[in-house]
Amino acid sequence: MVEEENGGVDPRLQAIKAAIRVVPHFPKPGIMFNDITTLLLRPKVFKDAVEIFVDRYRDMNISAVAGVEARGFIFGTPLALALGAKFIPLRKPKKLPGEVISESYVLEYGTDSLEMHLGSVNQGERVIVIDDLVATGGTLCAAIKLLERVGADVIECACLIGLPKFKGGCWLHGKPEDVSWETFTYKLVIQGCKGDKIIAGKQPRLDEAW
Numbered sequence: 001m002v003e004e005e006n007g008g009v010d011p012r013l014q015a016i017k018a019a020i021r022v023v024p025h026f027p028k029p030g031i032m033f034n035d036i037t038t039l040l041l042r043p044k045v046f047k048d049a050v051e052i053f054v055d056r057y058r059d060m061n062i063s064a065v066a067g068v069e070a071r072g073f074i075f076g077t078p079l080a081l082a083l084g085a086k087f088i089p090l091r092k093p094k095k096l097p098g099e100v101i102s103e104s105y106v107l108e109y110g111t112d113s114l115e116m117h118l119g120s121v122n123q124g125e126r127v128i129v130i131d132d133l134v135a136t137g138g139t140l141c142a143a144i145k146l147l148e149r150v151g152a153d154v155i156e157c158a159c160l161i162g163l164p165k166f167k168g169g170c171w172l173h174g175k176p177e178d179v180s181w182e183t184f185t186y187k188l189v190i191q192g193c194k195g196d197k198i199i200a201g202k203q204p205r206l207d208e209a210w
């Protein structure tokens with residue numbers, strides 16, 4: 001469990017946090033880029049990061065894990081294998097060869113779209129969305145919309161990183177939502193996604209480095 005019974009913080013989180021490099025002014029001035037490639041160089045920490053997700057979803061009857069290109073693939077594929085679930089890649093435009101549906105969104109540093117193959121998920125399937133990081137929430141929102149358009153039941157979205165600069169609000173469907181995020185940590189950050197709403201779960205605090 002991420003949050004231990006005594007209210008303490010999962011000890012794996014500290015090492016995960018320490019393994020993520022923050023690069024100032026990338027890819028453009030003013031952006032503090034959270035780089036997970038440094039975490040991937042540390043197999044034990046990478047494994048812990050995946051296992052935190054596995055611990056959370058093991059008994060939730062999840063039939064599909066939808067991973068957001070590109071970094072959501074890194075955490076989503078081992079998670080899908082561990083859960084015995086299928087993996088659905090949500091890809092950037094013009095990468096998927098079959099028939100797709102598409103959703104556009106606004107990023108912290110630009111705009112983009114996500115596409116999903118039609119037929120990859122059935123109506124009523126229990127799906128989770130995985131990515132490395134949530135900033136504005138625009139990407140996750142596009143992912144939720146894609147899945148809900150084909151009738152999937154999006155149980156939760158989960159990311160390793162939530163950016164502190166968006167504390168107190170995030171932007172969904174292009175407009176500010178009144179979402180109270182208690183804190184942002186290197187852990188699962190989002191619980192209870194339904195339609196337009198992303199409702200933050202209770203977070204352990206790991207604020208000191210911010």
Ligand SMILES: O=P(O)(O)OC[C@H]1O[C@H](OP(=O)(O)OP(=O)(O)O)[C@H](O)[C@@H]1O
Pocket residue numbers: 068069070071072106107108112131132133134135136137138139140
């Ligand atoms: O919450 P948001 O403001 O929508 O931003 C979060 C998204 O931005 C990053 O991906 P990016 O689009 O940079 O693509 P990449 O993974 O291919 O580098 C990150 O991996 C998330 O997918």
Ligand SMILES: Nc1ncnc2[nH]cnc12
Pocket residue numbers: 031032033034035107108109133135163
């Ligand atoms: N600050 C950031 N670091 C890494 N990925 C991001 N995606 C959006 N904002 C980001």
